[in-house]
Amino acid sequence: MSAPNAYFTLTEPHQFQYYQPQRMVLGKTMEQQLRFAICYWHSFVWPGLDPFGGETFMRPWHAAGGDPMEQAHHKADVAFELFRLAGAPFFTFHDRDIAPEGQTLRESNLNVRRIGEVFARKMADSGIKLLWGTANLFSNRRYMSGAATNPDPEVFAYAAGQVKNVLELTHELKGENYVLWGGREGYETLLNTHVGRELDQLGRFLNLVVEHKHKIGFKGALLIEPKPAEPTKHQYDYDVATVYGFLKRYGLEKEVQVNIEQNHALLAGHTFEHEIEMAHALGIFGSIDMNRGDEMLGWDTDQFPNNLQQVALALYHIIRGGGFTSGGLNFDAKLRRQSIDPDDLVLAHAEAMDLCARALLIAEKMIADDQLSAHVRARYQGWDGELGREILAGRVSLDQLAATVEQQGLDPQPRSGRQERLEALVTRYL
Known part of the structure; x- marks a missing residue:
């Protein structure tokens, strides 16, 4: 049977450029x-x-x-x-x-x-x-x-x-x-x-x-x-x-x-x-x-x-x-x-x-820069408000939601998802 290290020509562990186990x-x-x-x-x-x-x-x-x-x-x-x-x-x-x-x-x-x-x-x-x-x-x-x-x-x-x-x-x-x-x-x-x-x-x-x-x-x-x-x-x-x-x-x-x-x-x-x-x-x-x-x-x-x-x-x-x-x-x-x-x-x-x-x-x-997470938090922040909490807690019915829209005159407008801006941001981190 061959010696354990006879198969490889390398004799020492690989020297890494980025991987520092204790960093x-x-x-x-x-x-x-x-x-x-x-x-x-x-x-x-x-x-x-x-x-x-x-x-x-x-x-x-x-x-x-x-x-x-x-x-x-x-x-x-x-x-x-x-x-x-x-x-x-x-x-x-x-x-x-x-x-x-x-x-x-x-x-x-x-x-x-x-x-x-x-x-x-x-x-x-x-x-x-x-x-x-x-x-x-x-x-x-x-x-x-x-x-x-x-x-x-x-x-x-x-x-x-x-x-x-x-x-x-x-x-x-x-x-x-x-x-x-x-x-x-x-x-x-x-x-x-x-x-x-x-x-x-x-x-x-x-x-x-x-x-x-x-x-x-x-x-x-x-x-x-x-x-x-x-x-x-x-x-x-x-x-x-x-x-x-x-x-x-x-x-x-x-x-x-x-x-x-x-x-x-x-x-x-x-x-x-x-x-x-x-x-x-x-x-x-x-x-x-x-x-x-x-x-x-x-x-x-x-x-x-x-x-x-x-x-x-x-x-x-x-x-x-x-x-x-x-x-x-x-x-x-x-x-x-x-x-x-x-x-x-x-x-x-x-x-x-x-x-x-x-x-x-x-x-x-x-993670440290937090821009990606901040965008996601801002995009869903309405769900942390009173209406969002009431919906998710099951405290409002379909009738009540319809009445809320009519009584308050709600007319929600779409907001940009900024996908291209976020994709560009990711490439900057590289």
Whole structure:
């Protein structure tokens, strides 16, 4: 097995231009505000293939014929070396990322537990923490028709066994969240789908997870990651608003939050900041997958973030909403398949971290200057007056409102929203 640092030519942590972990920004250190995490799947599992060509990265742990558990140990060594070189304080994983699947659920879960023991030692030695864990309930052929929403209850039971194992491991590793991404929880055609039944199944599954969370004493947040489509034609966790409606129906709105991804927001026809603000408005904001999509392509490209204005606005809305508690910025991003040097993996993450730190400083200016917030406050100030308060408190009827307009001779006139002026203001902060 290779030495942990033999894979990269870099030997020292990356030197940042903007990211200073202990620098104070808006009452917290940069590290506390941003809570960076590196994901296991794109970084160490994806081999660089696409629908028209095979792997390009040629990672040593991808080699055919190797012992799967030995390769999993090698992968863990390299992963923690990447975390160190990039300077990320957290990481995230799926069970199928970190350990090979066995012949039975028991064997698969034991493989995950064995690598979990490796993680525990490396985390203790390095101080690197787990932002969240999750179970892969979408890659295996058994999940082609969904996991919780599968027409076969035995598949539902198998998925429950996977989630139980990873939730417990996440708890033991002191993970700060647990994520459920419904990668196959949807449908391809209504001709063979009973939507009401599948929604009930998914609601029952999530309630089981909540019950087990409390049973084992896990204090972290449970998160759902919205996405409208891909891999299914229609997924039930379409966007933040859809997830909230689902949670409300099944009595889960106080138990489950959302993990929002920029690329998924685009696919749903939204902006990143729309989904963040909506989650805050509905009280279910949890965490962020920080990547970007190509706005000229209609699929999930998972590219590293490089749009400074977009990231600054996202952080502006996150911090104005109260900032992260247990969540953070997870780089659910992958190299392009032509970026084949191992050091590309370090530099892509480090430069993305630096961009987010720069965006945080811009968000700080926006908040300190207060012009954006002041405009919004002024625009809605009428609702803080007597009439607005009476309406929202439910103390006036439709008849009374009509009478008020007639008696007072009200003739309200529109006022400019000043959109172009505000958009220009944002660019000045850059």
